[in-house]
Amino acid sequence: MERRAILDYPTVALALILSVFGILMVYSAGVTDAPTVAMHLWRSQIAWLGMGLMAAFVVSRASVRLLEWAAWPAYLIVLAILAVLPIFGSGAGTAASSSAWFTIHGHRLGQPSELAKIAVVLMLARTLAAMKTAPRSLLELWKPALVVGVPWVFVFLQPDLGSSIVFIGIFFAMLFWFGVPWQLLLLIASPGVSLLLAFSTAYWTAWFLILIVLVWSYKPYLWEGVAVVLANVFMGIAAPLLWDHLKPYQRNRLLVFLDPSSDPRASGYHVIQSQVAIGSGGWLGKGFTLGTQKRLAFLPAQHTDFIFAVVGEELGFIGVALALTLFLALFLRCVRIATRANDTFSSLVAFGLTASWFVHVGENVGMTVNLMPIAGIPLPFFSYGGSFMLSSWLAIGILVRISSEGRGRADSLAI
C-alpha cells in the first residue's frame, strides 16, 4: 500500500527560521566600519541555503532503507577523504595551521569533517541496529568504538579539536539512545574524566573512589574492571606529561578558559572581546547591525565561530533567548522524531544527528560567554560556511524522511 509522505512542518519551519535568522546575522557580521571579507558573504550563505534545501528535498525523497544501504559506501568514502586530507588539505582563517579543508589545485572544496559527522551517524546507527541487544560489557562495544574511533583519529590529527569533540558526543549519545547502561558509559568515559581531574590530587582521588564504587556495583568482567581502573590510574599519572606535549596554543586555550584575563592581549582576547560584546548588549541589544564591538573589529571571527556574540551584542538577551529557544524547540522536536521512528536504525540516526547539533550549539554558544573552552566549532544554521549549512540541511532532510516514515505513535515501534 502506498503511503503518502507527510512533511514534518514544525521541523522544517524551525530549521528555516533558524537559517534565516542566521543569514541575517551573517549579513550583520559583514556590516563593519572597515570592510572585511565578511561584507558580502551573506549572499553566498543564501546560495548555500538554497543548495541545502535542494539537498534536503532530494534526501527526503529517499527511503531510510536506502540510507541504511548507503551507510557503508558513504562511510568508506568519507574515511578515504579524511585519510588523504593531510596531503590535499589546507587550513583557513583562524585555523590556518590545520588541514581541515579538502583542497584541489588551491580550490577549497569543503570541509569533509562536516559530512563525516553524518556518515558516522549513519554507520554507527547501522552497526548498533545490527546488534540484538544493547552491549553490557566493554568488549561488546568494540565495533561501535571502531566505527567512531577511526574517523575520530583522522579528525583529531588534522587537528580539528571541535569536530573530534562532536564525534565523542555522537558516540555517547547514540549508545545512550540504544540503551547502553549509564554505568557502562561512565566506565568508558572514566579515563577521560581522570585526565581532566588529574590537575588536582584531591578531585582525582574523590573521582577514583566513586569509580571503585561504580566498578564494584556494576560488576563488569574482572579484566574489564581492572583495565578501567588501571586506565584511570594511568591517566592520572599521564596528564601532567600529556600537558607538556600539548601545543602552546592548545595549552593557552585551556588556561585562558580558566582565566581569560591571564592573557588579555593574545589568547584571552577572543573570549574577553566576545564577553564584552555580549555583556554590553544588555536586555535589548544595540540594534541590528549596530554592534560597536563588531563594527569596530574588536570581535574576532564575527561571521563564523563568534557569530553568536553578534546576536548577543545587537539583539541583547531577548535575541539570545529567542535563538536558544528555537534551538531547544528544534532539538525537542528531533527527539520526538527519534522516539516515534519506525525502526531502530531510523531512531538512532535521528538521535545521533540531534546530538551532533546539540554538541555544536552547546560548545559554540558556551564558549562565547566563557562557559566552555574555545574550540573552533561552528554554530548550526548561523555560522558562515557552506559545508556546514549543506550538511545541516541534509540532516534535516533525513529527519523529515524518518519522521514521515514513522508511525507517529510511540507504541508502534518494534525491534
Added chain:
Amino acid sequence: MSFHPNDVARRARVASWGLFGAFMVLLGAFFWTQVLQNAKYALQSETNRLREVPLPAPRGTIYDRDGRVLAENVPGYSVSMLSPTVDSLRAVLRRLSATVPLGPDQMEAAVRRYHRAPNRPTVILTDAPFDVVSVLEEHRIQFPGLIIQSAPKRHYPDGPAVAALVGYTGEITEAELNSKAFQDSGYKAGQQVGKGGLEKEYESRLRGREGMRFVEVDARGRVVRDAGARRDSLPEAAPPLYTNIDLDLQRYTASLFGDSLQGGAIAIEPTTGAVLALYSAPSFDPNRFIGGIPADYWRELNSDPRRPLYNKVIQAHYPPGSTWKLATATWALQNHIATLDEHMPEPCTGGFQFGNRYYHCWDPHGHGSLTLSQAIEKSCDVYFYQLGLKVGLSRLIAGGVALSFRDRTGIDLPNESFGYFPASLDYYNRLYGPRGYSTSVVLNLAIGQGENAQTVAGMARFYTALATDGQEAQPTIVRKSQPQRRRIFQLDSAQFAGLRVALTGVVAAGGTAAASQIQGIVLAGKTGSAQNTQDPLHTHAWFVGFAPAANPTIVVAVLLEFGGHGGHAARLASRMIEHYLKVAPASAVQTEG
C-alpha cells in the same frame, strides 16, 4: 529488549530534560553576562571604542594695569597619534619621519609619553609649523591614528622685556607628573604647565579646564569617526589675570638696560606694594621656550656667564652696601641712640682706626664732622662705623631682623630667595667660635657689608617703609584688593622729614647721585656699591629711592652688576622714575633752555 517503547520513552524523557537543563544553563550564563554584568561590559565596550582626545584649554591672558597684554594665546597646531601598541607607534613614527622632519629625540619623547598614558593620543609635535601641518593633512590617509588639532599657543608680545616676571610655559616633566601636587590636580602627560614667573606662580588660575573630544576607534586604533561618538566637553578658558605692571615702564626699563647692562630693577608703588616693573638683565625670549626649547638656545642661555635665566631681582643676593645705611640710621633713630643732628666723636678723615685696623671711608679725602643727615647724604662710612659701634652688634642684628632683612618679600613669583642676615649673635659664635670675633664686625654690618646680602626686591621693600610711614608693603604683581603692609619701625614726623631731606640731598648737588636729578621732581634715594667677590675692582652699583620725595608714588631699586659707583644705578633709576611720572628728562630741558 532495550528498544522497548517504554525504554525509549524513558530515554526520550531523560534526553529532553537534559536538553532543557543545558538550555537553562546557557540562558543563565547569558542572563548573568548581559543583564547582571551589563554595566561592567557596557563600560568596557565604551573604553574599547572611544578614545579621549584632550582639547587644551586656552591659558588665561595676562594683562598689565592698563589692559595691555603681557601674555596671550595664538593659534597653533599640535600633532598627536592614537596607537594600540608601542610597536605600532614606533612604526608610525618611522614612517612619519620620512614625511615631516622628526628627530630621534622627538621620537623617544613621544614613546615616553605613550608609556605614560597609552590611551590618550600621544603628542608628537606640540607646536607644529603650518607647513608641516599641511604636509600631514595631505598624507593623512596613510596615518589613520593621526590627530591634528589646533592648540592655543602661548605668546608674549613683549618677549624678553617681560620674561623675568611672566616666565614661560612648557610640557609637564616626568618629575612633575610624579609629584603629588600635580597628580592631585589631575595633570596628564603632554600638557603644558607654567615653568617660571607668573605662569608658574598662578598655574592653577591660568590653566583653565581641559576639554575632551571623543573619537571612535576600531580594534587597530584607527580613527573611525571623529565626532558625535559622545558629547564633547568643551575646554574652559581660564579667566584673565590682571597685574599691576605698567607695561610702558616695563618696556622702558628693558630699553634702559639695553644689551650692555646687566642686573635687575624693580619699581613698586610704596603704599600698595603694586609692582610697576620688574626686569632682570640680560633677559631671554620666553617665546622661544614655547613648544620645546631649541637645544642650542638652551645651551646658549645656560652657558652665558651673565646668567640670563637667573632672576636678579628676586633670586640673586648682593651685599646691600650703603643702601643699608638707612637701616642703621632708622634703627638708631627709633631707639633714640642718635638724632638726625648728632655728630660722631671722630670726624671723617678718610678713614677710622678701630683696634689694630684702619677702616677706610669710600672717599679718601674725608668728610669732616657730619650730622646723621649729612652722613646719609655723603654716605660717609666713618660716621656709620661709629654709629654702628654706638648701636652695638646685638642691637644692630636685632634691628636687621626686625626690619625683615631675613625674610622674603613675599612677591608673587616662584623661587624667591630669603634675605641673608644673621639671626642673632649665635651666628657669629657658630661661625668664628664664641668670642672668636671682635666687635669690629659691627663696623662692616653698619655700612651694609659683611654678613648681609639682600635681593633687589628686598631692598625696594625696605624703602617702601621709608617712603611711607614705616610700613613696608609686600610687592605684588597680580592685582589684589587688599595691600599687605606691615609696620617695621616707628619714627615721628620730624624724623621722617629729616630722613627724606637727607635722601633728597643724595640726588641733589653735592650728593652721591647728583647727576641723577630730575627737572621738577624731588627724588630721594641712596646709592650703594656692593663688594663683589668675583671681581673686587668692579663693585655692583646700587640705587634705591623714591619720588616725589614729599609724597612718594614710586619706589625704585636698581642693581647694576659690575656697575661700579652707585651713581650709575641712580641714573638708570631716575630715568625710570621720570618716565613713570611723565616728566621731561632734565637734560632735554637744559638743551631747550
